[in-house]
Amino acid sequence: MTRTVALTAILAATLFIIYDTARTLDEARRDLTAIGALMADEIAATTAPLPQLQQAVRLSGGVVHARLHADPSTAPQRTLVSEQFPVGQHGILLLEANEDLIWPGLLVRALAALAVAALMTGLSWRRSHFNEMPDRMQRFVYQTLASAVPMGMACWTKSGQLVVCNQQYRERLDLEGTSVTYPQMVKRLIAGGYMKLVNDADNTRLMELHREDGSCMLIEERPLGDGNFLTLVTDVTERKKADSLLNSIREEQRLLARRYHEEKLKAEAASRSKTNFLAHLSHDVRTPLNHIIGFAELMRHEAYGPLGDRRYKDYVQSIKSSGEHLLDSFATILDLAELEGGQKMLRSDPLSVDELLDEVGQRFRGQTARAGLSFVRGEGCGAVVHGDRLGLLRMIGNIVENAIRFTPSGGRVTLAAFAAHDGVVIEITDTGLGMNEERLASLSQPFALGDATFTREGVGHGLGISISRAIAELSGGHMAIDSSPSLGTTVAISLPLRSEEGIRAAE
Template sequence: MAATAFLAAALFTAYDAYRTFDDQRRHLELIGSALAQEIIELDPQSALTRLDHSAGRFAPIIQASLVSDSTSAASPFGQMLPVGGLGAIKLEPAQNDAAAGVMQRGAGAFAIAALMSFAALRRRPNDDPDPALKQSYRTLAAAIPMGVACWTRTGELIVCNQQYRDSIDMEDREVTYHQAVKRLIAGGYMKLLREGDNGRLLELHREDGSCLLIDERPLGSDGFMTLVSDITEAKKTDTLLHAIREEQRHLARRYHEEKLKAEAASRAKTNFLAHLSHDIRTPLNHIIGFADLMRHETYGALGDKRYLEYVQSIKSSGEHLLASFASILELAELESGQKGLRSDPLLVDDLIEGVAQRFRTQAQRAGVGIVIGAPTQAIVEGDKLGLTRMLGNLVENAIRFTPAGGRITLAAFAAPDGVVLEITDTGIGMSEERLQSLSQPFALGDATFTREGGGPGLGISIARAIAELSGGHLAIDSSPALGTTVAISLPLAAMDGRMAA
């Protein structure tokens, strides 16, 4: 019997350790998922601030931090959850209560096994144990880290430890089992969790808000044992985690609904723009064609020379509108993924040289010089027409906003993991507020500094979309009266990385 009791205690301790640490791991994953949803769309600085604020809700349970390397290792009791480009959230238990609880319950299980062994060895036919056995019970009960009381078959108290006395406010005088139960329940209620041949498990909710777990088990054939443990903090933790799960489900449902709405709105916008573009481009092409015929006086003279100027104005305005609608449709197709980009190996130096050559004449007319940086011999994978359009939009903006006598520099800088293309001008620059507005399409420039009209303000938005579809990123740095620098980071071609021509 002793061997069976100790084997059962060992199995109980092993199972309890597995369940406890598995629950802790799942709880950390759940908390980490909730925190990740709150910060994933934020920039690193805002994410750190939000994480410090949000993690405070779970401060008694975890310590949360943001690490840039998602491969960093957490402790054996911690968790690492990736958060997109921000790195990963590192979660650690604030206190190792789980290990302490396993040790306490394990000690209690082995103490119970010892008590049962003593009971089997020193079993007596009557209900009142001899003094030696009672002293053994008392010694073992004092070593158990939870409330313990041993009773005879008739409910008379054999022995109990101080924790049990404190739980029922017991004085020095003896009490029976039924009196002890009444004191435990006073002002609260008890709920039966499990009952069987090997005892029963009850949960006691007291008037002061505390919660006790009462485990009653047979003590040989002469009596039974009551184990009382305080699970108030565990209940609070379970309540908090339940609230987190509900909030997470609510956020996930809202995110899914908003995502569906956004996708539907994006499809509707693309379809609308496609139909609108067709309905407007067709008559515009007619207007431009007829204006060209009239400008060349194909079917006879127009008469007054001013008519030629009017016709030229009609043609120019139609072409401007046609280009604007083409830009709108192109941006919609890029954002919706309907316009695919090729992936061919391209020499960065040739790409920059081609764009500079294309805009050199326009820059000379505006009194602006174009300078090309040192060659890098780097090769990227991308769509040649798309990347040329991206650089062309940025160079055209630089020409428009750089006064005569200024300079535009096109340069590339290669590194082992990618290439950075930079377009720098000495133009009028932009304020911080203006920079923030550039993240929104259709943000028009200041008309007082443009040379050829504002346009729909989509050049940078199209360039940004092409950069991101090419696996890169676009960033802008500008200061009023000092100029603007636009940097585009692109990955190197996978086959060669960086190579010489």
């Protein structure tokens, strides 16, 4: 409002000065024109030569000086308060008003107009400065707005006087009257708790009020256009409790994650220790076993004379068979330890998946026939993978051997492969005994013999699946097992293809 009044007053003063200047100059030129016309007629009517004329004529608006110039070229240029009149053969008559009497009057009136504008601006500033409280209409607007807001709301003048507040504000801050000032309200609130500044940026201040009863209020201050400001109060007690609970849960999650990481490191260290132990044990046991097997072979052939009783030959054969079985078991343990420990490197040669499956099928076809099973070889996929030939044959052979071992007579074993643009999947499916979820979960651990259903003759130490899984993972693939009791088992081994050239047969 003060700026508007000031601009209006200055504009009015400027227009008055312009109008007064134009009017004064116009009146002076009209007087000069009237006087000059009369004097020019009188001089032009005179036929006798005239001496140089210099005359002063006093008017009500000032003094007019008249000069006659016989030579027009010597006459001065016209000004704002001068006029020239031709007088025939006598030359030019120049009339000029006295500027010393015109401009001071204009200046006085201009200063008076500017003084009036300054006075109006000062009065307006004084009224706005000393009367901060909004008028009745503004108070009504503020009150209507405060009543519609669902949170506590109060409007204050820039000096801290309360303008209006709604009922929520009164209830949450325990206000009884409207005569309270902002500093008094803040002092009252801090006396019952403490206040913490959360944010003070972009002309908005955000504070948290923590009270003695445990409640928490969020107070937000926002400026208004007329220099006043408003405060918004929100009860955030429940949100604070939820945040505290959430922080506690996150802290517990961090502790659990750290403990999990520590236990994982311990488990990995234990696994490495186990692998190293098995590797050393296999090396230490294989040497005496080789001696036992060798001496049993010599005794069986009676290289240094007969043994006597023929039963000794059966005992020697049992010693040799048991030793060979132990040697094979420890060799398998050593292989698993080397595979899991990353000590055994696998080759990476291009291999045809169809040729691998044909070789495995040829190897086990006789065994399936003796077990009374039908062996089904799926259609070729035409895929070429990169891997270790002996390792992949052993991987597939272990799964096929398990399938034959746990499938009753009359069942079926299927060996198939399916290729895509990014990999190939080898599936070994049987219609055997199957496994429940508990048994299926135990297959991830070596030496898992299972229940009595699986303790058949020739069952090893449960390392075949573990070795196959290790070979699949070292080849960049994965192995998955799906099984149901009395329905059979399907083992899927996925291997990656290095490039699209690995698929020779498309469709």
